[in-house]
Amino acid sequence: MKSPLLLLSFSLRRCAGSRTAVLLRGRVPCLTGTEAGTGTGTQHPRFASGGPSSALVFRRHGVPSQVVELESLELPSVGAKDVRVQMLAAPINPADINMVQGSYAILPDLPAVGGNEGVAQVMEVGCQVTSLKPGDWVIPRDAGLGTWRTAAVVAERSLVPLPRDIPLLLAATLSVNPCTALRMLSDFQELQAGDTVIQNAANSGVGQAVIQIAASRGLTTINVIRDRPEFNQLSERLKAMGGSHVITEEALRQPHMQELFKTCPKPKLALNGVGGKSATELLRHLQHGGTMVTYGGMSKHPVTIPVGALIFKDLKVRGFWVTQWKADHTHDEKAFTDMVEELCSLIRQGKLTAPVCNQVALEDYGRALEAAMEPYTSAKQVFVM
Secondary structure, three states, X not given: OOOHHHHHHOEEXXXXXXXXXXXXXXXXXXXXXXXXXXXXXXXXXXXXXXXEEEEEEEOOOOOHHHHEEEEEEEOOOXXXXXXXXXXXXXXXXXXXXXXXXXXXXXXXXXXXXXXXOOEEEEEXXXXXXXXXOOOOEEEEOOOOOOOOEOEEEEEHHHEEEEOXXXXXXXXHOOOOHHHHHHHHHHHOOOOOOOOEEEEOOOOOHHXXXXXXXXXXXXXXXXXXXXXXXXXXXXXXXXXXXXXXXXXXXXXXXXXXXXXXXXXXXXXXXXXXXXXXXXXXXXXXXXXXXXXXXXXXXXXXXXXXXXXXXXXXOOOEEEEOOHHHHHHHOOOOHHHHHHHHHHXXXXXXXXXXXXXXXXXXXXXXXXXXXXXXXXXXXXXXXXXXX
């Protein structure tokens, strides 16, 4: 007979159609239908209590620092195909702010927990979960998970496993900005080593990822940022990441850009996260047949496209939204895992690092939300639980 202490240390699972007892740590056990009193012989979860979680909740849309509150939530029980996770770290991204404001393309039902990105550790799995186990690190497969919390119970299919040798802040910021950068550098133009990419918002999370991934592929980057008192320091930091050239928005409009193009080819690809005049200037510098991809609009001004650019230069204007890409590849598991593996490989080689981050406690959410909305910021606010 097994010791009671041993039985307390493990969860007991009885598999469907079998009387063999399997002892698994951190797994919510199942009962067969006969054992559960249904007489069906199918499996039903023996539910465990989800426990409490602290979460940043908004019950109406508005200014984030005014509508987000720290609340205590009771987690639901862990179902057969569910996973209980402990959040480790979760950043504040512009899309998160827009969701709270009510201006994003997709909005959750209210009340909602903020945050769409982060890294968590699996603590407990349901009896029918096959792809994850306690101790695994995971990231959200898609937006809307609500990552600004200490713990959650979510469906197995909504999570993607991540190697545990990835640094915490990189893991927490991997599924949005680096994925966006990788896809834009891969999917819109056939780029070869020596080709040029031009981008605005180069100091953003996406911009920093673009610089590093492009450098790993031997691409030249022209990185445009707004002028600021600390321009020289920021320029040196972006160049240290692998940026070839760093210029101001004002310089982008000056005739001496032609001198720069004596040292590198005109860009095949332009990446626009700003909109307005900045996007028009990027377009103007593209070579014949080039493509501009818009993934953001921080200026809140529309993109104006000169007719001649379309007629005489055959330029292409596209848009990219990583949430849509993930939705389009819901049934293509390999596409997503290959992308994550490529990024993890760059991380291990030291070719992709985390953006500058300010680590904050969940309790300091007010200060973090305000800091995330400050102009000229290059540091990402990250909740560390």
